Amino acid sequence: MIRIENLTKSFGLKKAVDDLSFSVERGEVLGFLGPNGAGKSTTMRMITGFLPPTAGRISVGGHDVVEDALAAKRLMGYLPENAASYPDMSVEGFLGFAAELRGLNGDAKKKAVHRVVDLCFLGSVLHQQIDTLSKGYRHRTCLAQSLIHDPEVLIMDEPTDGLDPNQKHEVRNLIREMGKTKAVIFSTHILEEVGAACTRAIIIDRGRMVANGTPEELRNMSELAGAVTIAAQNADAAKLSALPEALRVEAIDGALRVYPKDKSASVALARSVMDLAGREGWRVDALRTEEGQLDEVFRRITLPDTVKK
Amino acid sequence: MKANSSVANIRAIAKRELSSYFTSPVAYVFLVIFLLLAGFFTFTVGSFFERGEASLSAFFAWHPWIYLVLVPAVGMRVWSEERRSGTMELLLTMPVNAWEAILAKFLASWAFLAIALALTFPIAITVNVLGDPDNGMIAAGYVGSFLLSGAYLAITCMTSALTRNQVIAFILSVVLCLFLILAGFNPVTDMMTRWANPALVEIVAAFSVITHFDGFQKGVIDTRDLFFFLSVIGFALFATSVIIRNHRAG
Ligand SMILES: Nc1ncnc2c1ncn2[C@@H]1O[C@H](COP(=O)(O)OP(=O)(O)OP(=O)(O)O)[C@@H](O)[C@H]1O
Ligand SMILES: [Mg+2]
Numbered sequence: 001m002i003r004i005e006n007l008t009k010s011f012g013l014k015k016a017v018d019d020l021s022f023s024v025e026r027g028e029v030l031g032f033l034g035p036n037g038a039g040k041s042t043t044m045r046m047i048t049g050f051l052p053p054t055a056g057r058i059s060v061g062g063h064d065v066v067e068d069a070l071a072a073k074r075l076m077g078y079l080p081e082n083a084a085s086y087p088d089m090s091v092e093g094f095l096g097f098a099a100e101l102r103g104l105n106g107d108a109k110k111k112a113v114h115r116v117v118d119l120c121f122l123g124s125v126l127h128q129q130i131d132t133l134s135k136g137y138r139h140r141t142c143l144a145q146s147l148i149h150d151p152e153v154l155i156m157d158e159p160t161d162g163l164d165p166n167q168k169h170e171v172r173n174l175i176r177e178m179g180k181t182k183a184v185i186f187s188t189h190i191l192e193e194v195g196a197a198c199t200r201a202i203i204i205d206r207g208r209m210v211a212n213g214t215p216e217e218l219r220n221m222s223e224l225a226g227a228v229t230i231a232a233q234n235a236d237a238a239k240l241s242a243l244p245e246a247l248r249v250e251a252i253d254g255a256l257r258v259y260p261k262d263k264s265a266s267v268a269l270a271r272s273v274m275d276l277a278g279r280e281g282w283r284v285d286a287l288r289t290e291e292g293q294l295d296e297v298f299r300r301i302t303l304p305d306t307v308k309k
Numbered sequence: 310m311k312a313n314s315s316v317a318n319i320r321a322i323a324k325r326e327l328s329s330y331f332t333s334p335v336a337y338v339f340l341v342i343f344l345l346l347a348g349f350f351t352f353t354v355g356s357f358f359e360r361g362e363a364s365l366s367a368f369f370a371w372h373p374w375i376y377l378v379l380v381p382a383v384g385m386r387v388w389s390e391e392r393r394s395g396t397m398e399l400l401l402t403m404p405v406n407a408w409e410a411i412l413a414k415f416l417a418s419w420a421f422l423a424i425a426l427a428l429t430f431p432i433a434i435t436v437n438v439l440g441d442p443d444n445g446m447i448a449a450g451y452v453g454s455f456l457l458s459g460a461y462l463a464i465t466c467m468t469s470a471l472t473r474n475q476v477i478a479f480i481l482s483v484v485l486c487l488f489l490i491l492a493g494f495n496p497v498t499d500m501m502t503r504w505a506n507p508a509l510v511e512i513v514a515a516f517s518v519i520t521h522f523d524g525f526q527k528g529v530i531d532t533r534d535l536f537f538f539l540s541v542i543g544f545a546l547f548a549t550s551v552i553i554r555n556h557r558a559g
Contacts, residue, residue, distance in 0.1 A: 050401055070406070080399060085399070087394070
């Protein structure tokens, strides 16, 4: 549905997005990660046709976003980063306006407004003027606007920003649900959302793609992935590191962590550690295989080289 | 289908824009100030009654000056507010062409100015009660005044697209409109003929709204004057679209 080839955007001399290529199909939810200023919003603004690319091509549903802008825009729903809306309008008026621009009128318009009001829990503020809404409700109003025409492609820039935990949960479910039938791209700084809602994630840093994979694959890039942590009295670090599967052993507050040589063979490592503990008669309090942690992966690949140790 | 959707888009945007004028008290304040100023200039400064003639020339003569401040005040927010609040991103990622949005916003503000102008009808009634004026002349005056406000407004839309700051947009448009007045304002043209080629002065004056507004006040609707105002509007709106495109190009 969304195809991006060698996309580049320069602001003056500065490249905000640098030679980015990826595609998203129907049924996929792509998480878009990266530190502040990485170029996430800029990329989304180009996909939605607000900013023209400096170089490269974007097509949405087979329509080139620059050449055939209207056809591409019709397919997309967009939640911009600041979730802007017209402060002097009521929620209902604003959603009606969005529906009209999407070509919905009369009954179709009423139905569409009702649908998104239910979807985004806006029933209680329907007639309230937008500038008197709380931040979360304003955000949800703009979210509702992006869903009004039940688009095939959804582009959302930090959709859970400013929402309370319950609403965050609802919105993630919504995204996952919609991802079944649509192509969705959303950006976020909350890494749990990647596991909770995405089928795939991309990390960009200073405009370049630095990682692309399923949440699982990204987590496995973590050093920690597949490590076995054992908390046992009289455990012996030297014996653990002598295991054939062990790469190295690290002491962490009262426990020992064994890193595997081969991350995919973490089960074998766990077995050997258990066998060793049994043979040596250690009293094991806890033993677990570590999952990779996205924030560690994120930090490792996006920190500037000067900060990296 | 294509033409239909353009019309529908323009209608939707214009409707939103016009109703946003009336949801804020500023619109009513503006209407009151406009009517007070129009009345003040006509009856006091323009000595409407003392003239002893049944015409509205005392009324229309002041319009280029009244509009000079009031039209930029109405139009300054048109684009700068969209830029400041970020709704421009929302609007221009909807399936609408930029020119549709530009035209719709212009038409909505122009309609607002038309409402203000229409509310001056008691003055037209007054002259009809007091005397026997040439109503054709009055109608021509209204047409000219409407076009004049459109020209100022289009210029304000253009400056408003330039900046997210409404005050800057206001000042820029006042300066530009002032230039359009002064190029053909008699005291200025008289002064210029003293040290410039009269032919040159005439060319400069041809760009002035005063020169072209004159005919309407005299009751003459000249196609050249019509053409002048419409091309100022067309040019300024075209410039607006270029500015908006370049702004997005970064
Ligand atoms: N209109 C602009 N003019 C100049 N530079 C810009 C413009 N818009 C964005 N940039 C620059 O491009 C870079 C990428 O910005 P962008 O907003 O895409 O980052 P982001 O990944 O969305 O960050 P965040 O997580 O903070 O939202 C930044 O360095 C920013 O300063
Ligand atoms: Mg951003």
